[in-house]
Each structure stands twice: as C-alpha cells, then as structure tokens.
Amino acid sequence: MKRTLALVAVLAASAFVARANVILDVVSTGIVSTDPTQTNRLSRTTATISDWTNVKAFPGVQAGTFHYQAFELALTFQNYLQISVDDPNTAVYASVWLGPASSYTGPGTGVGFLGDMGFSGNNFGNPGFFQIIAPKDSIVTVVINNVPGTLYNQPFGLLVEAWADGNYNETPEPATAGLAGLALAGIGLAARARRKRS
Amino acid sequence: MSIRNALRLFALGALVISTVLAQDLSDTVRDQIKQIQQIKKNFTAAQKKMDSETVFGQLKALGQLPSWLAEITDSGTASTARVEIGANPSPALLSYIASIGGTVESASANNDVLVAVVPYAQLGSLAARSDVKRIAATGRMTTNGIAPRLTSLPMFIGSVSTQGYIAHKVNQAISTYGYTGAGVKVGVMSDSSTAARVRALISSGDLPVNTVVLPGQEGPTTGADEGTAMGEIVYDMAPGAQIYFASAFNSEQSFADNIRALAAAGCKVIVDDVSYFDEGAFQDGIVAQAVNDVTAAGVTYFSAAANDGDLSHATSGTWEGDFVQGAAVTTGPIATGGETGFFHNFGTAGTPVLYNTLSATNNRVSLKWSDPLGGSTNDYDIFVTNAAGTSLLAYGASAQDGTQDPFEYIGSTRVVAGTRIYVVLYAGSPRALHLATHRGKLSIATAGATYGHNAGLNTVSTAATAWNSARRGTIAFTGGTSNPTETFSSDGPRRIFFQPDGTPITPGNFLFATSGGTLLAKPDVTAADGVTTRTPGFSPFFGTSAAAPHAAGIAALIVQARPDYTPAQVKAAILNSALPASPARDFGVGIADAKAAVAYALAH
Numbered sequence: 001m002k003r004t005l006a007l008v009a010v011l012a013a014s015a016f017v018a019r020a021n022v023i024l025d026v027v028s029t030g031i032v033s034t035d036p037t038q039t040n041r042l043s044r045t046t047a048t049i050s051d052w053t054n055v056k057a058f059p060g061v062q063a064g065t066f067h068y069q070a071f072e073l074a075l076t077f078q079n080y081l082q083i084s085v086d087d088p089n090t091a092v093y094a095s096v097w098l099g100p101a102s103s104y105t106g107p108g109t110g111v112g113f114l115g116d117m118g119f120s121g122n123n124f125g126n127p128g129f130f131q132i133i134a135p136k137d138s139i140v141t142v143v144i145n146n147v148p149g150t151l152y153n154q155p156f157g158l159l160v161e162a163w164a165d166g167n168y169n170e171t172p173e174p175a176t177a178g179l180a181g182l183a184l185a186g187i188g189l190a191a192r193a194r195r196k197r198s
Numbered sequence: 199m200s201i202r203n204a205l206r207l208f209a210l211g212a213l214v215i216s217t218v219l220a221q222d223l224s225d226t227v228r229d230q231i232k233q234i235q236q237i238k239k240n241f242t243a244a245q246k247k248m249d250s251e252t253v254f255g256q257l258k259a260l261g262q263l264p265s266w267l268a269e270i271t272d273s274g275t276a277s278t279a280r281v282e283i284g285a286n287p288s289p290a291l292l293s294y295i296a297s298i299g300g301t302v303e304s305a306s307a308n309n310d311v312l313v314a315v316v317p318y319a320q321l322g323s324l325a326a327r328s329d330v331k332r333i334a335a336t337g338r339m340t341t342n343g344i345a346p347r348l349t350s351l352p353m354f355i356g357s358v359s360t361q362g363y364i365a366h367k368v369n370q371a372i373s374t375y376g377y378t379g380a381g382v383k384v385g386v387m388s389d390s391s392t393a394a395r396v397r398a399l400i401s402s403g404d405l406p407v408n409t410v411v412l413p414g415q416e417g418p419t420t421g422a423d424e425g426t427a428m429g430e431i432v433y434d435m436a437p438g439a440q441i442y443f444a445s446a447f448n449s450e451q452s453f454a455d456n457i458r459a460l461a462a463a464g465c466k467v468i469v470d471d472v473s474y475f476d477e478g479a480f481q482d483g484i485v486a487q488a489v490n491d492v493t494a495a496g497v498t499y500f501s502a503a504a505n506d507g508d509l510s511h512a513t514s515g516t517w518e519g520d521f522v523q524g525a526a527v528t529t530g531p532i533a534t535g536g537e538t539g540f541f542h543n544f545g546t547a548g549t550p551v552l553y554n555t556l557s558a559t560n561n562r563v564s565l566k567w568s569d570p571l572g573g574s575t576n577d578y579d580i581f582v583t584n585a586a587g588t589s590l591l592a593y594g595a596s597a598q599d600g601t602q603d604p605f606e607y608i609g610s611t612r613v614v615a616g617t618r619i620y621v622v623l624y625a626g627s628p629r630a631l632h633l634a635t636h637r638g639k640l641s642i643a644t645a646g647a648t649y650g651h652n653a654g655l656n657t658v659s660t661a662a663t664a665w666n667s668a669r670r671g672t673i674a675f676t677g678g679t680s681n682p683t684e685t686f687s688s689d690g691p692r693r694i695f696f697q698p699d700g701t702p703i704t705p706g707n708f709l710f711a712t713s714g715g716t717l718l719a720k721p722d723v724t725a726a727d728g729v730t731t732r733t734p735g736f737s738p739f740f741g742t743s744a745a746a747p748h749a750a751g752i753a754a755l756i757v758q759a760r761p762d763y764t765p766a767q768v769k770a771a772i773l774n775s776a777l778p779a780s781p782a783r784d785f786g787v788g789i790a791d792a793k794a795a796v797a798y799a800l801a802h
Contacts, residue, residue, distance in 0.1 A: 022671055052358045053402075053732045086669055123740060124684050126664035126728055159671045166358040168369070168672060 021078070024071055024142070024160035030153040031092065031146040035067040038106035041145050042095055042116050049130040050115025052080060052166040058110030059118075068145035070101035071158065078162035079136045083117070084129040085144070090121030091154030092144050096132050101141045114140060120147055127157065131166075222552070223620070224588040231527065231581055233267065234595050235539070235624065238579075244326035246597040249334040250606060252279055252321050253596065259318035270592055272335070272609055273318060281321070282449060283312040284332035284572075291329055298324065304452055309484050311451035331601065332572075336449055338475040338562075338607060340636070341389050342502040342652075343424050343736065343743030344686070357403040358737075359434045361665035362726035362748040364672045367793040368435050371755055375796050379436025379754030385460030385497075386429045386747065387453070387470035390421025391443040395733060404430050404732045409441045412459055417445030427736035428471060428747040431729065435751020435792070438758065439467075446472040454488035457499075461492040466757050467768075468492065469500040469750035471743035476605050477650025479566040479632035480715065481696035486651035490698060493656040498757070498765040500658045500750040502742035503721040506637055506647035508689035510784050514643035515635035517544065517554055518693075520709045521567070521578075521621075521628035524552045539579075542621035542631070544642045551642065553587070553618040558639035561613050565594065565621060566649075568630035568708040568715070569604035570700035576626025580606045580633075585616040595624075604629070613638075630695065630710050637686075645783050647688035648720050655694075658753075658769050659721040661687045661785055662745035664728040675726075675789045677777025683724060683784045687742055690720035690783045722769070722786040723776055725749040752792045760799045771799040 040061035050056040075081075085094045095116035097104055107113070115132035122128055134140045142160060146152065163169060237257070245253045255273030257263050263271065273279065280303075285291055287305030291312075295302055300316035313336060316324060325333050363369055372378055391411055399405040409429065417425065429441045442465050444456035453472065460468050477483045482490065489499045507513030524543035545551030556563075565580045577598040582591045592613055594606030619640075621633065632649065633640075653659050665672070667681040675681050695708050695715035707714035725748035728738045736744075749772065756768050763771070775794035779785040 049737065051730050051737045053730075053737065082672065084666055084669075084671055123728060123738065124664065124686065126684075127666050127669055129666065129738070131730065157669065159669075161671050168359050168361070168364050 021161045021163055022159065023073055023162050024158065026071065026158040028069065028156050028158065030155050031067045031069060031144065032152050033067065035069055037065050038068050038145060039065060040106055041066045041093060041147065042107050044093065044120060045118045049118040051131040052133055056115050058113045059116065061107050064149050066145040066147070066149040068143050070104055071142040072101040072139060073142065073160065074139050075134055075162065076137055078164050079134045079138070080131070080163045080166055081134060081140070082129060082131045082161045083142060084127045084159040085117055086127040086157030087121050089154045091146060091151050092156045093117070093120050093147050094130070094158070095143050097141045097143060098134065098138060099141060100139050104141050104143060222587045223583065227583050227587060227590045230266070230590040233264065234593055238595050238597060238624070241597050244322055246599060246602070247325045247330065247332050248321060248596070250594045250596040251335040252281060252333050255279055255318045256321040270590065270610070270612065272592070276318070278315050278317050279321065280313065280315050280336045282334050282336050282451070283314060283324070283330060284310060285312060285330045286310050287312050288329065291327070294327065295324065304449060306451040306455055309451045309454055311484070313449040313451070334476065338609065339447065340473055341424050341743055342471045342473060342505045342741045343427070344505065344740040358730050358732055360431045360726070360729040360731065360748070361672050362431065362729050363434050365665045365675050365726045366435070366748055366752060367674050367791055368751070371793040371796045374793060375759065375800065377755045377759045377796055378438030379751065379758050380438030382436065382439045382467065382754040382757045383442055383463065383465045384432050384436065384439045384750060384754050385442045385444065385463070385465035385468035386425050386432060387444055387446040387456060387460070387468065388425035388428055388472060388743070389447040390417025390423055390445055391425035391429065392416055392421070392423055395423045395426045399426055399430060399732060402732060405433055405441055406439070410443070410463070412442065412444040412456065412463065415444040415456055417447050421447060422735055423733050424471065424736065424743060427731040427733035427739050428469065428743065430731045430733060431744060431747040432469065432751045432754070435748055436754035439751070439754045446470050450474050450484060454484045457485070457488040457492055461495055461497045465497060467498050467500070467750050467753045469746050471502040471746055473504050473650060473652055475562065475564050475607060475636060476603065478571050479649040480568045480630065480694050481571050481700065482654060482698040483571060483650060486654040486657070487698050489651050489654050490656050493765045496765060498658065498753050498768040499656060500660055500746045500753065501652045502746045503648045503659045503661045504652050504688040505686040505741050506634065506688040507639065507686055508647060508683070508784055509643060509645040510689065510781060511685040513639060513685050514645065514647060514689070515638040515640055516644060516647040517633040517640055517642060518631065518644045518646040518710070520630055520711050521623055523628070524550050527622055539622050539624045542623065553620045554633065555641040556613065556615050556617050556619065556635060556638050557641050559613055559615050559617070559635060560637040561609060561611050562636040562638070563608045563613055563619055564634050564636065565606045566632040567604045568695040569598070570696050571603050572601060573700055574598040574602050574604035575600050576604070576629050577624040578606060579622045579624050580608060581620040581622065582608060582613050583618045583620065585618065587618055591617060629708055630693070630714070645689045646691065646693070648690050648692060652688070653690060653692040653718065653720040655718055658723065658749060658772070659786070660742055660746040660749045661721040661724040662727040662742045663724050663789060665726040666728065675777055675791070677779045677789050681779065681789055684727060684740070687784065688721070690718070692718040692720040694718060719782060719786065723749060723773055724779065724785045724789045749790050752790050752795055755792060755796050756799045759796050763799065771795050771802070774798055
C-alpha cells in the first residue's frame with residue numbers, strides 16, 4: 001500500500017496553460033513485489049505498435065504471473081491518447097484497456113484491449129510510445145507490468161497525452177480545468193484500486 | 199645520451215614494434231594479399247576500367263581465379279551483374295550491349311552513364327570498347343529511414359500528423375502568420391512512392407489530392423514506400439503545399455536526372471533521404487552536381503545527413519585522416535612476390551596500429567581518398583581479415599592509374615563484428631582518407647561521417663533528434679541540452695579538396711594535417727524523427743530520413759511567405775532562427791523552429 005507513495009504522479013501545474021493535453025505524468029521507481037499480480041501478459045510483437053491508424057489485433061499472451069501498476073483515466077471528448085513509456089532498462093510493458101482499474105485482472109482473452117507498445121524498452125534511448133483511440137466518455141486503464149514477473153524496482157516514466165483528433169489540434173476550451181480534475185480523479189482511482197489489491 | 203642516439207633508438211623501437219604488429223597478419227593472409235596484388239598487376243587496360251567487384255567477378259566467371267579467391271569475391275553466385283557504365287549511350291553501344299546478352303535499364307546522355315544488366319563473363323569485352331570509360335557494380339545505396347516493420351497491414355481509421363508539427367512550432371507558425379506552404383511545390387525523393395499507397399494516403403487525407411508522382415518514377419516495386427512517408431511529413435508541416443515524388447533508387451544517374459526533373463516541374467523545395475556509397479567524400483559527384491544546378495535555379499535542397507553514427511555517442515563507423523605509412527606489405531611472404539606498398543598506420547609512429555576493428559557492422563566497407571573523381575592517380579586497396587588476422591575474408595582491389603574514381607568497396611556478409619580492416623597504399627602518395635563502414639562501428643573512429651550530396655555545399659544537411667527527446671511529450675523543442683541528436687545521426691564536418699569539376703581547391707595540398715581544401719560546416723540543422731505516419735512500416739519513422747522532410751516543410755512555409763527569397767536566403771532564415779544546440783558537428787547550428795524561421799523571413 002505504501003508503494004503508492006513511491007509513485008510520483010504529477011499532473012503538470014502548467015496544464016492550465018500550454019500543456020492541457022497531458023492527462024497523466026508519472027515517474028515511478030518501478031514495479032515492486034507487493035504490487036498486484038496478473039495472470040499472463042501480452043506478447044511482445046517486436047515493433048508493431050498501436051497508433052491512431054492501426055487498430056491492433058490482440059497480440060496474444062505469454063504465460064506467467066506478473067506484477068502490475070494500473071492508472072485509470074476518465075475521458076470526455078479527448079479520446080485520442082498518446083502514451084509515452086520511458087523504459088531505459090527494458091523492464092516493463094505498457095498496454096491500455098477499456099474499463100476501470102478495478103476490473104483489470106490481466107489480458108485474459110483480450111476483451112477490452114485497446115492497444116500496446118509492441119515492445120519493451122526505448123527506441124535509440126528515446127521513450128517509446130504508442131497511440132490508441134478510446135470510446136468517447138469512457139474510462140480506460142493504462143497497465144504497466146514487469147517483464148519478467150520477478151523483475152522489480154526498474155524505474156520507468158509514463159506520460160499520457162490526449163487530443164480530440166489525430167492531428168494534435170489544440171484542446172478546445174473550457175477543457176483545461178475539467179481535464180485537470182479528471183486526471184486527478186484518475187490518479188486517485190488508480191491509487192485506490194491498487195490499495196484494494198494490496 | 200645524445201639527441202641523435204635517442205632518435206635512433208626511438209626509430210629502431212618504432213621499426214621493431216611496427217614489424218611485430220605487421221606480423222599480426224598471418225603468413226597465409228599475406229600470401230593471399232600477394233596473389234590479389236599479382237592479379238592486379240596484370241590487369242589489362244580494359245580491366246583497369248572496372249571496379250573490384252566487376253573485374254574479379256569477370257575473372258571468376260571465366261574460371262581464372264584460384265578457388266579460395268573465387269569464394270570470397272563479391273559477385274557471389276550471380277552470373278550477371280547490374281552495372282553502371284560510364285559511356286555515352288550511343289546506338290552503337292546499346293546495340294553492342296544487346297549483342298552480348300545485356301539489357302539496358304536506363305541511359306542518361308546528360309551524365310554519360312548507362313545502367314545495364316550484363317553477363318559477368320562479357321564485362322571484359324564491354325570494358326575493352328574505346329567508348330566505355332568505366333564499369334562499376336550498382337546497388338550500393340540506402341535510404342536513411344529506420345522503420346520497424348509491421349507484421350500485418352493496418353486498418354486506416356483516421357488521419358494522423360507528425361509530432362514534428364508541434365515540436366517545430368508549425369502549429370504556432372500557421373496560427374500566427376497564416377502561411378501553410380500554399381502554392382509551393384515540394385519534391386520528395388526516396389526509394390519509392392507507389393500508386394496504391396499514394397491513392398490510399400490521398401483518400402485518408404494524409405497527402406494532398408494534387409500529389410504528383412513523375413511518370414515512371416514511382417521507384418522499384420521492392421521499395422518500402424519511404425517516399426510516401428516523407429511526403430506525409432512534408433504535408434503535415436506545410437498543409438498548403440503540393441507534393442511531388444520521383445525515385446532516387448533506380449541508379450545514381452537517374453537520381454541526378456530526377457532532381458532536375460522535379461525542378462523543371464516547378465518544385466521550389468526538394469528533399470531526399472538517399473545515400474549512394476560511392477559518392478565522393480572530397481568532391482561533388484553527379485548527384486551533388488545536380489543539387490548545385492537546381493539550387494542555382496532557385497530550389498532549396500534538403501537531404502538526410504545519414505545514419506552512420508557520430509563520435510559524440512561513440513557510434514562512429516567512420517575513420518577520417520591522412521595516410522600514415524606503416525609496415526611495408528613486403529614483410530613476410532609478400533616479399534618474394536616483389537610487391538610494393540604499405541599498410542596504413544591507424545595509430546601513431548610510437549604505437550603503430552595497422553588495422554581497424556569492426557565492433558559492429560553492416561557488411562559494408564568503403565574507402566575514398568583525396569584524388570579527383572575519374573582521375574585517381576594514387577592506388578589504395580582495402581582488405582578484411584578475421585579477428586586473428588589469419589584468414590582473408592574480403593577485399594577491394596580496383597586499379598587506379600589516372601582515370602578511375604578514388605574508391606574501393608566491399609559488400610560482403612563475411613564482414614562482421616570483430617573483423618579487421620587493413621588499408622594498403624598499393625602505389626602512389628599519401629592522401630586524406632575516408633574509411634566508412636556504413637552503419638558499422640569502428641574501434642578507432644573519428645567524426646566526419648556525412649559525405650556526398652547529403653553533405654554538399656548547397657544541400658541543407660539535416661541531422662535528427664527524436665520528437666520526444668526531452669521526454670516531456672508532444673511539446674515544442676527547446677534546444678540546448680534538452681534535445682540531443684539521435685545516436686545514429688551522422689556527424690560532420692565535411693572537408694572537401696576539389697571543385698565539382700575536379701579542380702583542386704588548394705593545389706598540391708590534399709591532406710587534413712595541412713588544412714587542404716575547405717571545410718564545410720555539416721550537418722546544417724537538426725529536425726525531428728521517430729514520428730507517426732500512416733505509411734505502413736513507418737510508425738514510428740526514425741532516421742534522418744524523417745528529419746529532412748520536417749526541415750523541408752518549414753522551407754515551404756518560408757517560400758510562401760517570401761517568394762522572392764533565393765535558396766541561400768531560405769536556408770539562412772532556417773539556420774539563423776534555429777534553437778541553438780551543440781556540438782555543431784552533430785547538430786549544425788541547432789534545431790529548426792518554424793515559427794521563428796517565418797518571423798525571420800518576414801523581417802529580413
């Protein structure tokens with residue numbers, strides 16, 4: 001439960017001005033052994049990332065038990081999400097699922113799968129990223145699991161940005177304040193979900 | 199001890215060390231090198247017109263090579279060679295090529311070059327014709343994109359923009375000044391841009407409806423459609439521009455022809471991402487000369503700096519410097535062959551190192567030196583051995599006796615990490631050398647990776663930084679230390695020793711140590727890569743191939759804002775307004791800023 005404190009989740013204060021599209025900004029000291037576990041994880045499909053032009057099919061699973069951290073986000077009109085994952089040690093895997101964090105138990109058969117990065121680690125030292133299009137007015141959960149399941153304390157960064165389309169158009173007003181509230185609520189929900197599991 | 203005696207001792211020590219290191223090369227390898235040099239000594243006049251791959255390929259086809267040498271010859275198992283023939287494409291020559299079983303793919307009277315597929319066994323007779331000046335293998339080129347391959351075709355469901363649109367402040371430039379590149383034609387050159395993909399991207403709104411692919415110039419069907427991905431980026435950056443495309447991948451002469459064709463079609467900005475390995479490092483070749491022609495006619499030209507690595511990130515696969523005489527190749531069994539020549543010393547006089555080691559490789563090695571193109575009088579060769587120096591794996595041993603290019607090339611899967619590269623001055627004088635491994639990595643490396651038209655005087659040479667290099671998401675670049683260049687981005691600078699026509703810039707001075715020639719500050723500027731495009735296989739789209747079209751798109755905004763500008767003024771607007779970043783050999787002046795560039799153009 002206390003691991004939540006190690007997770008420095010910050011909604012950028014500047015969100016009210018130029019960076020309204022950042023809805024989650026996490027710097028984590030990594031997955032720990034007390035984080036909740038899931039059965040199986042997504043198969044890494046090398047560099048086949050999800051993006052806004054690519055509705056990626058569920059890639060299947062790799063057997064095992066893995067720990068994870070879940071970050072729940074409530075969306076409104078901004079349903080084009082870009083998820084950047086800074087994974088310098090090739091230690092974690094990111095995916096996004098439709099539904100609240102409390103309903104996530106693992107990849108299962110792929111129900112609710114919205115997209116994933118396709119690989120662990122960074123590109124040429126730069127954060128990897130992927131994009132998904134979520135249903136409007138939905139709740140989605142970003143899941144970070146460890147690979148392999150016994151690899152702990154590997155720091156990662158997670159940045160989620162949201163837009164109303166695939167062209168990075170500016171956020172329409174009056175989005176900023178509402179968005180900030182949604183993101184804060186999302187972080188709170190994530191923490192609550194994690195507490196319940198631990 | 200007197201100074202004289204000290205010097206004698208030093209010289210003796212150096213000789214001993216040099217000899218010992220020279221012996222690192224086994225007697226077997228020295229004997230193999232001797233055999234190659236003996237064959238080279240007996241080259242006919244016709245064979246001296248041919249590069250190493252074609253001349254040894256011909257000898258192999260004729261059964262005139264010992265088995266061990268035939269096995270490591272670059273021609274492999276092929277019976278025909280796709281070659282570039284330096285000759286006027288006269289009817290008589292075309293007829294002759296057909297008569298020996300050859301097929302001409304293209305011909306350019308403009309550059310006196312043909313590309314043809316010819317049986318190896320017939321290459322000697324072709325080279326013997328008085329109207330044929332040279333024959334060289336083709337296919338020595340690459341694009342500079344790094345694209346993960348999709349395992350299945352995606353389903354298109356929405357239009358996307360490059361993250362560079364935000365990173366380079368194009369959104370701000372357009373909203374502030376209103377210029378979108380409207381009325382500006384931008385030419386894109388890469389491997390291919392297929393009709394089906396262009397149609398799909400027009401349909402999805404990722405290319406403009408008036409996109410033009412020059413007739414017959416969509417590129418080889420084996421291409422990856424990298425040109426369409428580049429076109430997408432240009433269109434995102436300059437949504438009012440019209441996109442033209444022509445392939446740069448058919449041959450070098452076709453590349454040069456298409457540069458001129460795009461300019462003739464009205465393109466005021468042209469961008470490419472292709473590198474031919476035999477382009478001059480120290481003098482403009484035919485592609486760079488085409489760039490010179492179109493820039494003189496009002497075209498601003500951009501090119502990828504290439505992805506050959508850089509010294510700053512310890513990823514360099516390049517060694518540049520002057521030839522330093524090491525041990526004589528006559529040491530050991532070669533002595534009995536009466537051979538001449540010396541190994542290049544990559545080390546110092548006190549600590550000679552007669553070879554460079556590949557620590558990572560892309561199966562390619564090339565050597566260029568400071569002789570004029572088509573007029574090399576100094577003859578260098580390259581040899582690759584295994585890690586122990588006991589087995590010769592590959593070689594480049596063309597003749598250079600006054601009419602050939604200063605170029606040797608090895609393309610072989612035997613050239614892998616751990617193998618040694620030896621440079622030999624077979625005959626002639628010390629020259630500035632450019633040893634490149636084309637995305638390999640060397641144990642003894644330098645800066646100066648970018649070369650050819652990618653780093654030409656009139657090219658805006660573009661390095662790459664990831665759109666998210668600051669790790670803060672889709673925000674504007676800030677420069678400084680926040681946005682480092684990609685670890686693979688080719689560094690500069692580029693020293694050249696000759697004018698495009700082969701005239702020495704500093705007659706009699708062809709060495710780095712004596713500051714011969716002139717130094718070009720390359721690359722010029724840095725732009726985004728790692729971005730999203732809709733072209734399958736290019737999401738994300740990494741490489742200086744992705745960076746160059748970002749810079750070209752910014753140029754389109756400037757050209758619309760200032761149609762009176764010359765290419766030099768367009769370039770100055772981008773460079774003088776760039777976000778400062780260093781070192782210059784990696785970034786150029788810094789990172790392009792669209793809003794600042796348009797503002798600069800409007801104010802100057």
